[in-house]
Amino acid sequence: MKQNIIATFSIVAHDPETGEWGVAVQSKFLGVGSVVPWAKAGVGAIATQAFANPAYGPEGLQLLEGGLSAEEVVKRLTEQDSQKEDRQVGVVDAKGRAASFTGEQCYDWAGGKVGKHYAAQGNILVNEATVTEMGETFKQTEGPLADRLMAGIKAAQRAGGDSRGKQSAALLVVKEKAGYGELSDVAVDLRVDDHPDPIEELDRIYQLHQLYFGETKPEEVIPVDGKIQQEVLSHLNRLSYLTSEQVTEEEFYNAFTTYLHTENFEGREQERGKLDLKVLEYMRNQE
Incomplete structure (x- = not known):
């Protein structure tokens, strides 16, 4: 051969x-x-x-x-x-x-x-x-x-x-x-x-x-409020982007932005107050 x-x-x-x-x-x-x-x-x-x-x-x-x-x-x-x-x-x-x-x-x-x-x-x-x-x-x-x-x-x-x-x-x-x-x-x-x-x-x-x-689908963009905000806050603490559950809104969004950029999610970053569900799903599965 x-x-x-x-x-x-x-x-x-x-x-x-x-x-x-x-x-x-x-x-x-x-x-x-x-x-x-x-x-x-x-x-x-x-x-x-x-x-x-x-x-x-x-x-x-x-x-x-x-x-x-x-x-x-x-x-x-x-x-x-x-x-x-x-x-x-x-x-x-x-x-x-x-x-x-x-x-x-x-x-x-x-x-x-x-x-x-x-x-x-x-x-x-x-x-x-x-x-x-x-x-x-x-x-x-x-x-x-x-x-x-x-x-x-x-x-x-x-x-x-x-x-x-x-x-x-x-x-x-x-x-x-x-x-x-x-x-x-x-x-x-x-x-x-x-x-x-x-x-x-x-x-x-x-x-x-x-x-x-991949492109964010419009139906997968949700507001960051109520239970969703509490969940994201919990993940940010669990993943060491924050050290307390008691933070200002500015501290919360600064930490969330840092997370997005650290994990290479710039392409899925939304305007302040909204997030891509794909990002939240990833956070949920992250150790």
């Missing part, structure tokens, strides 16, 4: 309603997130794997940005590659058109499925159902693109997965100004480099990502 083959399954996709592009991937390979997933807001997404050519990522995005379709990009990337029969690549373009390529020398089971706004592919898999279920679950799942991509790779693992086992996983989603402070286009960029259950671990840190950086 060739060395450094990225035996993996991945899905690249676009959500036209949210304006997101992304990739989710799992592999029996150390640090798969450093090689396979590539994406650029407004342009498209790419997964390069098997006997992977990392250049397919930046070069493919450049071709997409130049106006080529996903199918044209796959053709351009592979036609002059002397080792294309060992490669596998999935592409989705700015319009959501998708294409997948599997070279004839990729190890079984290897192949891809293309559907509306997605391309799913894998190599050295237990079975074809791994890829089929990945795509079908993605199509049937609702919510943000990251949720749908995660659902896809979870279904792929349940259906069979990588025949060599599990080691790493990654999730990359881009959208214009969706990054921290609206200063980048990277909405989600999470990696599990080495873990016995990489997809489960990726999902765990993704849920943390959503807790810290």
